[in-house]
Amino acid sequence: MKSDVEISQEAKMAPITTITDQLGINYDDLEQYGKYKTKVNFTPSDAHQDGKLILVTSINPTAAGEGKTTVTIGLGDAFTELHKNVVLALREPSLGPVMGMKGGATGGGYAQVVPMEDINLHFTGDFDALTEAHNTLAALIDNHIQHGNQLNIDPRQIVWKRVLDVNDRELRQVVIGLGGRTSGVPRQDGFDITVASELMAILCLATSLQDLKHRISKILIGYTYDRKPVYVSDLHVEGALTLLLKDAIKPNLVQTLEHTPAFIHGGPFANIAHGCNSILATKAALTYGDYAITEAGFGSDLGAEKFMDIVTPRLNKTPDCVVVVATVRALKLNGGADKKTLNVENLDALKKGVINLKRHVDGMQQYGKPVIVAINKFASDSMEELTYLSNYVQNDLKVTGEIINSWAEGGKGAVDLAQKVIAACNNSDKFHELYDHENSSVLEKMTAIVTRIYGGSTVELSRKAKNELKRIEKMGYGNLPVCMAKTQYSFTDNAKELGAPENFTIHVSDLQLKLGAGFIVALTGKILTMPGLPSHPAALDMDIDENGRITGLF
Known part of the structure; x- marks a missing residue:
């Protein structure tokens, strides 16, 4: 199969004004960056944000990424296939992972947002x-x-x-x-x-x-x-x-390979920040679409928890449905398989690793909204592995699940999932907060996240963190929500502790007061706010020829 960048380069994009006309956006509200991307002067009005909100998250990823953005885009294109008025709201890629280990952040295969090269490289600045x-x-x-x-x-x-x-x-x-x-x-x-x-x-x-x-x-x-x-x-x-920042605050609008509108704006990492795209982009998607699909970075223990506890109070809207993305290969890794053999059938490792998916589903069900599992199919997955995982989701977890193949089939590969999501969005279950924002202490908030989402037992503060907590509370900011900075690879603060560990302690090394953002960052374990490059950065495989054609981007 062709590479992501080759598929993107062969795409026949619609002029961005065709997309804005489709959404009913006034031409005077556009600030175009060429033919295929534009910023939108958007003034939110809660009275017009009637769309259903779908949040896509995932299990703990492997180092190579497990296709959460691909599923999100494929799901959006499936809504388009079903003739539903849908708008995506995604994060912008950072050059750190683009040039480092993960590569691009615009989806993959035939479920991509375009122009892929521009979005991954500076975009609108x-x-x-x-x-x-x-x-x-x-x-x-x-x-x-x-x-x-x-x-x-x-x-x-x-x-x-x-x-x-x-x-x-x-x-x-x-x-x-x-x-x-x-x-x-x-x-x-x-x-x-x-x-x-x-x-x-x-x-x-x-x-x-x-x-x-x-x-x-x-x-x-x-x-x-x-x-x-x-x-x-x-x-x-x-x-x-x-x-x-007068221009940076304006949401960016592009399209998928199948011309589904996509706002792409903002890009905080979920392991060191709150992991969600901008409120303005999400509000715009809710305003212009009957369905708005957004994603939260890394696993549900990070981005989704922060979306629920930090973003929704400011968004004035809670998700109508939560989609948890799972892959056979990631679950096999969580079940003890060697990362070099994830493409080889291993039912024993899969059966051990599904506890990771259960922990994520249990965590998201804490909020009271419908949870659906999207099994993102990889070419190396065997039929036996896919069948086992599908049965486990339905019979053991007792939640709706569906195999999705948007990487190879685009929107058509996610139609069945889209239909189940639409049905779930009609459920009027009440949203439950994880903790009392105003009356819980900072330690109580961290403990709620650790025990109810991570599956741990206690929170341990270093001497430095204890001193900072005293200062924060003395200053009168103990009522702020907590943004946990933690490895994405594990429920614990140790990246090597895979699966679903129990009775563990989260070690908080420091607390950082972010008054402009309105939350307290809790640094756990050995988390770093400036990552390093791997031994073989993705940049080594990238090139551009005399005609400006890019290769190796992803």
Whole structure:
């Protein structure tokens, strides 16, 4: 079969104005980036957001990815096949995984969003704008200290790092300000990846340009020598930073290979951030479509939990149905199979690994909404493996399940799944919150996530985390939701603990207060906010010829 990029290059895309006309978007609200992608000036109105919301998540992935985005896009195209008015809302790819290990993030095979190359490589410049805005704030902080430090900022207590949208382990810890008096004050600093920036979270949670500006003004940048907090509003630069993001806040609209409309906007990672596309893009999908399909990053223990507990209160809408993507190969890995033999039939490993799927389904059922399992078929899956997994979903988990083959068949490969999702969306089950946002303590919120979603037993805070928790509660921010930063490969904070471990402890090394985003990040285990590149980065296989034709992107 052809590669993803070859399939994308052969696609016959419709002009983006054809897609916007289909949705009824006014031409004056478009800011086009060529023929096939546009930003949309969208002002949300909850009164017109009547669409059904479908959330796609997954089991714990393997290092190669298991096709959650492919399923999401294929499901959208299946709705189109059924002549339903559907709009997708997805995240933008980061150059970190594109150039690193995972490759692109635009789906795969015949279930892709296009133009695939553009979306994976800079797209409309949103991430570049975020990177520049973030680093502008870092420069303004150091400049303030250089020119008298009227706010009395303690350089040792600055919590605002710099960012770069590429995996670069060398920049995790750096020393800046060397070179004498004219080069600033020497201090320890570091870089995060752009998708871990609080500005990324803010962009994805803001509901308007003014809300974006207000949230930016609340960002905690550090503390004074007498340990008082310092905010962006104290520097009076929220206007300048918002100006740099005035275009980035507008949702981007593209299409799938089958011309299904797709908003692609924002891209926080779920293992180190909240893992969901922007509220504005999701609201736009709900406004223009009878059905809006969105996804949450990595497994349900990360992105989906954060969608439920962080995003839905701001979205003013809860999912009507949750789709959990599972693959035979990932479950075999969770059952003890060697990652080099996942393409070989192994029923014993599959039977052991299905407990991972059960834990994810159980976790999503905590919220009270219908849960459906999508079994994403790979060419290497045997009929015996697929049959066993289908029967397990129906007979043991007692939930609706369906095999999907959109990678090879596009929308047609997901029609049966789409029909079951449509039926589930008519269920009016009440949404249940995982924890009391206002009255539960920070530790109680973390414990609820660990026990009810991960299947663990306790939360253990390091001395540093305990001290930070005391400071957070003393400042009056204990009512904020918690964003757990954890490995995506395991329910635990140890990436090697696969399957569905029980009675384990989650170790919180630090807590970070993100006041602009409106949550507290809990760093667990050995999670890193600046990833590194693998021994064989995907970049080594990429090229472009004299005609501009790209190869090896994915």
